Amino acid sequence: MNEVHVNLGARSYDVRIGPGLLARAGAEIAPFLRRKKVAIVTDETVAGLHLATLQSALDAEGITHSALRLPAGEATKSWPHFATCVDWLLESKIERRDIVVALGGGVIGDLVGFASAVLRRGVRFVQLPTSLLSQVDSSVGGKTGINSVHGKNLVGAFHQPTLVLADTGILDTLPDRDLLAGYGEVVKYGLLGDAGFYDWLEVNAPRLRHDPAARLHAVTRSVQMKAEIVERDETEEGDRALLNLGHTFCHALEKATGYSDRLLHGEGVAIGCALAFELSQRLGLCSQEAPSRVRAHLKAMGMKCDLRDIPGDLPGAEELLHLMGQDKKVIDGKLRFILARGIGQAFVAEDVPPDVVVQLLRDHL
Known part of the structure; x- marks a missing residue:
């Protein structure tokens, strides 16, 4: 595994890169938890491929979890799906000191990061990017957001993740x-x-x-x-x-x-x-x-x-x-x-x- 440290003072975090990180995600995330509970947001395609592995990794560490599956595709970065995500996180009683896990490509990472930025004025989130694009770009740097009828990524916030786990092995499943x-x-x-x-x-x-x-x-x-x-x-x-x-x-x-x-x-x-x-x-x-x-x-x-x-x-x-x-x-x-x-x-x-x-x-x- 390689590790890249993003040095931003109090907002610093690590990007861990290598095969097998999804299966170890529970152990990687556990040190950051105040209580053993996370909320996972993913899309239907990624859920079918990788959600069970993540859930097993969390179970192994005694971390309780719930999951929201959104439609796959760029159209999900929109107000309706953003509202669905925020409302679900509130219904799940996610607190400011909890962690939301974004399991997916750039669309899920951007949307979940934005939802985390505004939920209770800011909750922590972990990026678990599942596409090459999200591993090398959108999961790192704290840019979050959704699209508008006026253009791409015009509504959003800078909100740095707590941790990024880039499992290069799961890229084998990409078309x-x-x-x-x-x-x-x-x-x-x-x-x-x-x-x-x-x-x-x-x-x-x-x-x-x-x-x-x-x-x-x-x-x-x-x-x-x-x-x-x-x-x-x-x-x-x-x-x-x-x-x-x-x-x-x-x-x-x-x-x-x-x-x-x-x-x-x-x-x-x-x-x-x-x-x-x-x-x-x-x-x-x-x-x-x-x-x-x-x-x-x-x-x-x-x-x-x-x-x-x-x-x-x-x-x-x-x-x-x-x-x-x-x-x-x-x-x-x-x-x-x-x-x-x-x-x-x-x-x-x-x-x-x-x-x-x-x-x-x-x-x-």
Whole structure:
């Protein structure tokens, strides 16, 4: 097992990474409990695969538990399901000193984290991420929230977990599409700040499905990079915005596709990273080789990397730009993009000409 410490003073916590953590979850969580009781929130798909293992692990430590199963999918990050979660936790008499366990991918982690942030003005929660995307990104850093009709993750709070248990063994149960979607967030870390990690991924990423050691390294390095950035900028006043490489495009595309299975979040991140590097090249910030290298790697992994890879019709370039205008990264009415001077050299740009963005989108539509 690897361990990454997220150093945030009184809000510090550990991210434990490795196979078998789900079966040991009771022993891992027990030291944090004031009384031996937890509430588990999961989704129907994850419950069928992993809930019994978690319950057995809790039983082994004498920890009582109850579980709420929500529908699977991005649409669950909504007001109705959020209200269901909060009301169930109150009915379960979860107290401020208790712990709520989020067992699932990014959707469950985000929703449960937000519910924990507002329940009794803040209860503790443990992230037990079950997807590659949630293990390397959404379970770490304390961003929680739900979607609105106006856009993705526009309602939420910063609320750090008490502990994160990333069981890399359970990634074996992921469908190939979900594993690849999660890889969109892994490759983002190399692109934004670690060219050496990106070099490693070009060689080793095809082995992530079958090589536990490669998987452990990819997850651990991604978490290390996120932890380092979150420690410098917990509430996204500066450096943390770098983690949004590809996300300005991604969130607009997710809104345009109705948060449906047409486009998974990690797929949108991969497409967004490819577009961000091409935008950087068009603005003269990086060489022509960089965006070509990004697209070549994504294609070699069998991933979506172009707008044309998204099934169905998309809005026009101007409408996509309008959707970007609702993004959380807008400051003083100006849209911020994460651009790059090369592989591993991302930076925040606030003065990108809208007409260049529109032309880029037109060319790819």
